[in-house]
Amino acid sequence: MMVRLFLDDERFPSEDGWIVVRSVAAARTWVEANGFPDYVSFDNDLGDGQPEGRHFADWLIERDLDRGGMPSAFAYYVHSQNPVARDAINAKLGAYLRYREAGRQAIGEGA
Template identity: 40%
Template sequence: MVYSKAMEDEFVVVRSYYEFVDYININGLPDFISFDNDLGLEENGELAPDGYAAAKWLVYHSGLDLIELKFNVHSANPVAAQQINGLLTNYINYLKDNRE
């Protein structure tokens, strides 16, 4: 999904896995996250951690309660988009099914 320039003021844009992790560690979970997957290359030319890595960090390492997470996946990579969507949807459903 392409967001118009007018909407950029409504988003905090982070362009790397590391910016994503840092932003959430400092500011907490935002109201909404729109995931891309292919985030380019590191400065050394290596493939950068992708949006799927960011989603996995949220689920497995952030320690945050994601039960109310609102998200979208706008990646043009259909396989990665399905992975991100599946991971987050399944985890949120698991949390909802196992509420105390």
């Protein structure tokens, strides 16, 4: 079963079957307790003075670099209405996933 995490301080996913977290702290706590989800849908702006979705994306990358555990088929979507933040999350996570894939292919895992 695919585990899908929805990070947003106000909205709800349009269908059932999502784990909804309202803050970066809650998202990090969930991942620490349960492991990486297979899919994350990101909002960026999570309330005044709160860490943003892009910070959670950064944390996911750092956690995977430090301890591993991100599924090989990890995927995401940025549903934030903030175009600058959406582009930043897409650029950073996209680059990291391409880096991981290139590494797997280099050692023969992708063949």
